[in-house]
Amino acid sequence: MSTTVDPLVPLALLEAVRSVDMPDGELEAEFVEELRTKRFGLSDTVLAQIRRYNDAVKRSQRLPIEEGVGIAKLIGRRPDAEAVFREAGRGLARQTYGRIAAPTRKLVRALPTMIARPLALRHVRRIGARYLGGGVRRVGATILLDVPVSVSLDAGPRQTGCAFYEAILRELMQLLVGGVGAVEHVRCMSRGEKTCEWRAEWRAIR
Ligand SMILES: [Zn+2]
Numbered sequence: 001m002s003t004t005v006d007p008l009v010p011l012a013l014l015e016a017v018r019s020v021d022m023p024d025g026e027l028e029a030e031f032v033e034e035l036r037t038k039r040f041g042l043s044d045t046v047l048a049q050i051r052r053y054n055d056a057v058k059r060s061q062r063l064p065i066e067e068g069v070g071i072a073k074l075i076g077r078r079p080d081a082e083a084v085f086r087e088a089g090r091g092l093a094r095q096t097y098g099r100i101a102a103p104t105r106k107l108v109r110a111l112p113t114m115i116a117r118p119l120a121l122r123h124v125r126r127i128g129a130r131y132l133g134g135g136v137r138r139v140g141a142t143i144l145l146d147v148p149v150s151v152s153l154d155a156g157p158r159q160t161g162c163a164f165y166e167a168i169l170r171e172l173m174q175l176l177v178g179g180v181g182a183v184e185h186v187r188c189m190s191r192g193e194k195t196c197e198w199r200a201e202w203r204a205i206r
Pocket residue numbers: 159162185187188189190196197
């Protein structure tokens with residue numbers, strides 16, 4: 001059981017909070033000082049934490065998993081929790097995808113499906129293991145992501161927290177091969193199952 005988390009995970013969660021709380025349009029921008037006290041994402045606390053996580057990323061220093069769990073709990077209490085989790089998931093997918101060597105990224109996009117998919121799968125598997133503490137396997141034309149230790153499990157009502165992982169998988173497949181079919185949350189620990197599992201379909205694009 002993994003008890004640490006890559007710093008990119010709490011970083012992606014907090015950056016999503018910040019980005020969702022950012023002033024929207026000129027009118028809000030005028031009141032930014034006032035908003036800073038009302039919106040958590042604009043607070044000095046969040047900025048300081050983001051700086052800390054960026055330092056940890058630079059040093060490749062893993063953090064106690066509780067750091068991720070704590071932030072996910074804060075997000076889970078917000079009325080817009082699901083949107084924030086999805087934003088965080090997309091952000092984490094972009095960050096981890098950006099760490100794959102550029103020639104490899106191009107190659108996966110250019111190769112025919114038959115060769116591209118196993119290559120893409122290998123990268124989803126690596127990213128799953130390092131950043132999500134998860135296992136990734138292929139079953140027919142689908143990919144299964146299994147996360148036994150989730151930072152966002154029960155972070156909000158009705159499996160809201162699980163949207164984080166769903167968004168990561170969806171965005172990652174979209175970025176890798178340029179298309180993804182349905183993504184479903186097939187097993188969930190909040191229903192008493194052993195693990196949280198998502199199934200994503202490859203979409204035939206070539
Ligand atoms: Zn779940």
